[in-house]
Every structure is written in structure tokens, then in C-alpha cells.
Amino acid sequence: MNQQIQTSLSAYAATEQFPSYPLSGLLPEGALLVFNPTLATLSCLDYDQEQQTPRLLAEQQFTPMEVCLLRPLLAAYPDYCAYEVLHASFYGPPDSPLLDLTNPAVARSRKQLEAMRQQGTWQDEMRPLRNLLSRIRLKLHLLSIDVKSILETGCLLMPLRSRQQAVSPQNGRTGDSDGR
Amino acid sequence: MDANDPFESEESPDLSLPPHVLPHLFELLAEGSFPDAAQQDSLTLHLFICSWCRVTLLYLLSVAEEADQQSGVDSAPAHALLERWVDLHRRLEAREKER
Numbered sequence: 001m002n003q004q005i006q007t008s009l010s011a012y013a014a015t016e017q018f019p020s021y022p023l024s025g026l027l028p029e030g031a032l033l034v035f036n037p038t039l040a041t042l043s044c045l046d047y048d049q050e051q052q053t054p055r056l057l058a059e060q061q062f063t064p065m066e067v068c069l070l071r072p073l074l075a076a077y078p079d080y081c082a083y084e085v086l087h088a089s090f091y092g093p094p095d096s097p098l099l100d101l102t103n104p105a106v107a108r109s110r111k112q113l114e115a116m117r118q119q120g121t122w123q124d125e126m127r128p129l130r131n132l133l134s135r136i137r138l139k140l141h142l143l144s145i146d147v148k149s150i151l152e153t154g155c156l157l158m159p160l161r162s163r164q165q166a167v168s169p170q171n172g173r174t175g176d177s178d179g180r
Numbered sequence: 181m182d183a184n185d186p187f188e189s190e191e192s193p194d195l196s197l198p199p200h201v202l203p204h205l206f207e208l209l210a211e212g213s214f215p216d217a218a219q220q221d222s223l224t225l226h227l228f229i230c231s232w233c234r235v236t237l238l239y240l241l242s243v244a245e246e247a248d249q250q251s252g253v254d255s256a257p258a259h260a261l262l263e264r265w266v267d268l269h270r271r272l273e274a275r276e277k278e279r
Contacts, residue, residue, distance in 0.1 A: 079192070101277070148239065150242055151262055151266050152266055152270075153235075153270070156235070
């Protein structure tokens, strides 16, 4: 897919108020992730050159709590998403706007997590959040994306390295990352 | 504005190009080559100022720790190194946010 078509796809997604994420380096060449806030689905689209139509490669649905962590993860790419951002998003109101590092709620989470790290209770505080991240990771594997955590720092989206990538025009809409 | 300038760029820079140090980090961690004193100084100085390369180092150390665990090798040295860099990264980021 050329740059022009990708721009059109992105523009279409933006006008329909579906946030789109090209995630260059993570997705197959020319593909795009589109988030549907109403259905909480993340769809991977590309453009079929032969049919001259957009094509749905894969789709996953997330729970409202998963969406709280998914959105900052996607928005942070290609940078990592700091745990204080994920913490503030997790414990904040579910319909809150996307938080960044300058948000007061994130600053509060940063202080809270730093205190917990010093007290040795960081893992306890983060356990529910990390459990949720594990579920998100499994769903993103079906879109050929991995979520790597960096010790007490944050999470980073990376390409899924496996024997068979889940998302490709050849293997269809869904599939397990290891081909089972 | 130089898109690859660690001070100026908000966008993801190409870490394989100078002044970034991804190739040196690979040499250090994957190939086990050890830089001389001047190279060490320059590497350390860059890691102090560039969050992108620092996070890359944290990621590579995480991968090294995981690889050690999977191959049954003692992962404590990799973990200790990772902890030190995580601590340094946290301090540097905190200082950056205070500015």
C-alpha cells in the first residue's frame, strides 16, 4: 500500500472519529490499527491492491478496563508507556481523556508508586494492573503485537516474534501466534 | 530542527544513526565487545542525556535477563545491571520533569 492510500485510510478513520494507529514497524507494511470506541474493538486494516478495497486482517474486542490501559499503550508508541500513566489510567474514571506525563493524576501516581517502591509494596499495588496487561498482551498477540514490560518503568509495544505471525493477508482474520 | 537530536526530538529518532548508540549497545550486549575508556565515556554521556537510548538499553537488558532465565544461566547479574539502570533512568526522568 502506498503512502497516499495509507493517508486516505487514516483520514477516513479520523473523520469517523475512530482513532487510528499506523504503528510503523509493528504492523505489516501499509496496515493500520483502528479503534472503535463504541464496540471497544481494535481492528487491523490494510488495502487489497487487487480488489482496490480496504481489508480487515484481524480484530479484537476489549473490556472497558482493558481499554483504559490499551489506549495509553497505543498512544505512547513508539515510546514506552510509563507505569505511572498506566496506573493513573487504571485507577482514574473510565471515560477520562487520554493522560500524559504532564497530567496531575499521573504526577500523583508517580509519587504514589515511588513511595510504594521504597516501601516494597510496588508489586502488590501493580498486580491487578499487570494481570490486566497480561490479558491485553494475549489479545494483542492476535494482532502480531507484543507488550514487553520493563522493570518498574513501563511497557513497550514490540513486534511479536513467533514462528507464525497472527496477522497477515495469507492466514486470515484470526489465528494463534504460534499457529495452533 | 534535527530530528535525530536527543534534546530536540519528540518524534522517534533513528537510533541506529549518530549521535544515538544502538549499534554500540548491540556490540556490548550481544557480541560482548568491550569499549575502550573514551568510547565508554561517550556512551555513558549519551545515555545520560538520551531517554530513547536509555530505554533501549533497559529493553535489551530485560531481554538479556529473560534469555539467561530461559537458558538456565544465572540471571542475577543481568537483573542487577537492569536494576541499576532502571534506578538511574528514574532519577534522570524525575529531574527532567522537575525542569
